[in-house]
Amino acid sequence: MPFIHIVLLPVRRDIQKKVVDQVVTQLNELGSHIPYVLSSRCGETVTTRGKQYTHALVVELEKGDQLSAYANHPAHLAVLADIKQIICEETIAMDFDSAV
Numbered sequence: 001m002p003f004i005h006i007v008l009l010p011v012r013r014d015i016q017k018k019v020v021d022q023v024v025t026q027l028n029e030l031g032s033h034i035p036y037v038l039s040s041r042c043g044e045t046v047t048t049r050g051k052q053y054t055h056a057l058v059v060e061l062e063k064g065d066q067l068s069a070y071a072n073h074p075a076h077l078a079v080l081a082d083i084k085q086i087i088c089e090e091t092i093a094m095d096f097d098s099a100v
Contacts, residue, residue: 001097001098001099002038002060002061002062002063002098003060003061003062003063003064003066003067003095003096003097003098004058004059004060004061004095004096004097004098005057005058005059005060005061005067005070005093005094005095006056006057006058006059006093006094006095007056007057007091007092007093007094008053008055008056008091008092008093009042009053009054009055009056009057009083009087009091010052010053010054010087010088010089010090010091011054011055011086011087011088012086012087012088013088015086019086020055020086022082023042023079023082023083023086024042024043024044024055026078026079026082027040027042027057027079028040028041028042030059030075030076030079033073033075034070034073034075034076036061036062036063036066036069036070037059037060037061037070038060038061038062039058039059039060040057040058040059040060041057041058041059042055042056042057042058043055043056053091053092060098064095064097067095
């Protein structure tokens, strides 16, 4: 079972949609740049419930001990720099082993 990495992203409202869409595309393509990423999905919320984070990222890694390598991979670092330009506050992250 894969190891799951989830990030909630609070995108600033003044950022152009095409800029946000480019970051989302980069996040969705992480699996094609990082071999041990089984899947990477990012999308915009469609709900108005609870505290609103505009976007969520779900990454599936082969195993948990790859999280550090993922965090330091050049493809991840590149998109991380872009994320920091579009968010309005700190992100929330959660990681768990789906086999447990």
